[in-house]
Amino acid sequence: MGQPAARRGTRERHEALLKLLREGTTQVEELAAALAVSPSTVRRDLGRLTEDRKVARTYGGAVVPEAFHERPVGESALMRRQAKEAIADAALGLVPDTGAIFVDAGTTCAALARRLAAADAGRSMVVTRGLETALALSESPDIDVVMLGGSVRRLSHGLVGPLADLALERLSFATAFLGADAVDPRRGVGEPTLEETAVKERVAARAERVVVLADALKLSVPQAPSWARLPAGWTLVTDGDAPADLTDACAAAGVALIRA
Template sequence: MSELRRGTRSRHERLLALLRAGTTHVDALAAALDVSPSTVRRDLGRLTRQGAVTRTYGGAVTAAAFHERELSERVRLEPAAKAAIGAAAAGLLPESGTVFLDSGSTCARLAEHLPGRAGLTVVTRSPEIALFLAGAAGLEVVLVGGSVTAKSHGLVGPLVALALDRLVVDVAFLGGDAVHPVLGVGEPTLPEAAVKEKVAERARRVVVLADATKLAPHAVPCWAPLPAGWVLVTDETDAEVLDPYRAAGVAVVGVAPGRP
């Protein structure tokens, strides 16, 4: 049995090497590996679930390498999708109660819809969002303390966890560098992932805001698991991408950029 497992691992490594070299079709991969196409499809299915590859029509490609971007760069990416996602997420805000807004460019678009929404307490780990909402009438804004991350500007560390342990939020709106139907939200560091996991634990409902680029496999090192029944708001429309989320019990809210 151990020999079989070693053989499978070896084949997976060779399969990934072929994909990186540009061989992407199932039949060509099967010929190169001297196995049946059904074996290749089975291997690709396993590697897809692990987040190592993305399935394509007739084959697969390797997951995109992960590169954490500066917040100033992120705000310029996918602006129409993020605007539509933010508007759709605003429809999930409770009439009153406590909500959590994550740091990041997509949650910032949601924050634009909060002024004028009296009766909400907004907890955030984003200095930018806290400052934007600080003067909004009828909102109580709570900025959890902690260490400021250099690229995302999100607050992390034990002080954040200490504050969150004393709160229960009705709805938590999370962003992420990557999203997976089983693994949850992907982050570049353990402190970032730990904050999101803690927020999810303290929330009655978790809503993840992610444009389609975040749903493609990335080599993100750290993951925050999410509770059952979380909600995904996205502009992704490909059923092959979204079906694994629905199968995992995730409620998908689709948006159309330009028509939020």
């Protein structure tokens, strides 16, 4: 094989590798099997793509960092489904035995809502601002589902605005489970609009404990338009593909870290 053909083969393999990473295959051994190449070849490719800033290395693999943009909820539901299900499983163990809880909008929070609806233990009240979350919770006859008022954001299907603020003034939560478009242990959670960050900050202020559910891609977003500060001692639940330096970053910020 001549050099041009070899370079073309490498480019094609890199494109296939990036496609697999975006679809949620992130571990070296799995990538190697999917591409029918050796793990050493995958590690070499990941090293080159890391140098080109096309991927970010994680424990045993890599993810594709993305510029910040808000995805429609239907599109988001197709991405990294296994990671989101694992995060929801881990979050279910953090649900308190008593007291009202808040479960945010977003696909990972909706996965937690499905588990709550299927659980045997009844729960008096779960509050949400997400349409998909409310529908999932409504499957349980034992859960009193309460929706915040407000305007529906077209992409996230989350409620925001003055009516949501009025409702939150009259509520409090044992635990609030928040979703996010971006997460930074120091800054909190990043969102596309100030309305989104405002409602998350108000929810967090009304909760005894705050838990953020975010897959590894949310930890590699370079910037978000607005950020919601969270109370000290909040908890981050993410998946095993989170960046290797996340443990130290969370410890420095006083954030409890759970890897699903």
